[in-house]
Amino acid sequence: MKNELHITLERYFTATNRHDVGGMTADLAEDAVVKDEGREHRGVPAIREWTKETLQKYKPQVEPKKVTREAGCTAVSVDVSGDFPGSPVTLTYRFTLDGETISRLEIA
Secondary structure, eight states: GGSSSSSHHHHHHHHHHHTTHHHTTTTTTEEEEEEEETTEEESSHHHHHHHHHHHHHHHOOEEHHHHHHHTEEEEEEEEESSTTOOEEEEEEEEEEEETTEEEEEEEE
8 A cells, every 4th residue: 555655655654653743844845735623724834733632632544445636636545543433434535745745635
């Protein structure tokens, strides 16, 4: 599975499992947008705060399962476990990349 992931996304998911905020935000564009749980976070400082909050609240572990390319983005089906009701769940992370940089992430 890892060979199918873009290197930037491999780094993102590896950092997520280490609960490494710096690693999770290292490849973000300065004006990146993250949409999760009905909220939108714009820019690296806001996304960094969302990342800290999410890691502390849910203590997630992620396992990418399937990668598809669709309409200008990379959709990754991910099994997510952690401290939340219904764990584990399968979510779709939709990444928009600009070269090696993440410009948008939508989690649903």
